[in-house]
Amino acid sequence: MKQVKYFFLARMIKLFLQFGFLGSLIGISINILIFIINDKPSYKIGAFKFGDEIPGYSLKAALDLSIPDTISNYKNGTVNTYKYNRYVYDKDFSKDSLNEQTANKFITFGSSPDIKVENRIIANNVLVRVRSNHNFHNFFWLISSQMDLIFTALFCLLFIKLTNRYMDKDIFEARSFKLVSFLGFLLIIREVIAFMISFINSEIISAASLSTTSTISEKTYNYIGLNLNFSVEVDYGNIGVGIIVILLAQVLKQAILLKQEQALTI
Structure with a gap:
């Protein structure tokens, strides 16, 4: 039987997906094993x-x-000043002698010197390391931290099946479009689970703020305002893409079935 076009390329893609699937399973297994052993956070096996x-x-x-924008050091304390007055201080140090005042600003490099970068930085998705004295919290974070690997394994498995159908010349069969629909469902389910994890995390840790305190005296040095919010927004783009993939799969499935019926009628 004649092979499909780009057969060897499909085999290479399948091999790459198999490595991705296997690597995801190994990563999940090792992370769970580290949680069970619980003697050190990382292991080195050979070069890995x-x-x-x-x-x-x-x-x-x-x-x-x-x-x-400015940090003013007075005799009895320190005052941080923001351009937009986002913070209100309980004490007024303006009557004290000003010992030192420093300014913070980003220096830009480029063709236009008129561009200014503001001193506020917002990142919607960062990774932080957390741990708790409660085993339930640690177990929940262990499972939730594996979600990316779990969905990577599922996506790889799904594309392996689709590649097999292409290599077997069954890609335009109705059952192949069920796999494509499942791809859309995976995108939606991933965001739903991410929302649930985010909600539970926000109940466990509502927020976290950086506090810089002297280990010798009782002074605090909050030179920056750094806050972490564990209620992460859902990526509605993935949900939209998932819905489009499901609808597109159903449309193509009906078109293929209609074409097959017309061929049988003729």
Whole structure:
């Protein structure tokens, strides 16, 4: 039987997907094993390193970083000043002697010197390491931190099946479009699970703020405002793409079935 066009390319893609599927399963297994053993956060086997040097579990969060425009050091305290007055201070140090005042600003490099970068930075999706004294929290974070690997394994498995159908010349069969529909469902389910994980995390840790405190005296040095919000927004783009993939798969499926019926009628 004659092979399909780009047969060898399809085999290479299938091999790459198989490695991705196997690698995801190995990563999940090792992370669970590290959780069970619980003696150190990472292991090195030959040239490969598994886990993280920092103990804990990876958790997605939204980052809000506010760098003060000026830092004024008075005799009895420090005042951070922001251009948009986002913070109100309980104490007024203006009557004290000003010892030192520093300014923070981003220096831009380029063809236009008139561009200014503001001192507030917002990142909607960052990874932080967390750990708890409660085993339930740690177990939940272990499972939730494996979601990316789990869905990577599912996507790889799905595309392996689609590649097999292409190599067997069955790609335009009605059952192949069920796999394409399942791809759309996976995109939607992934965001639904991400929302549920985000909601539970926001109940466990509502927010976190960076606090810089002297280990010798009782002074605090909050030179920057750094806040973490663990209620991460859902990627509605993936949900939209998932819905489009499902609808497109159904349209193509009906078109293929209609064409087959017309061929049988003729």
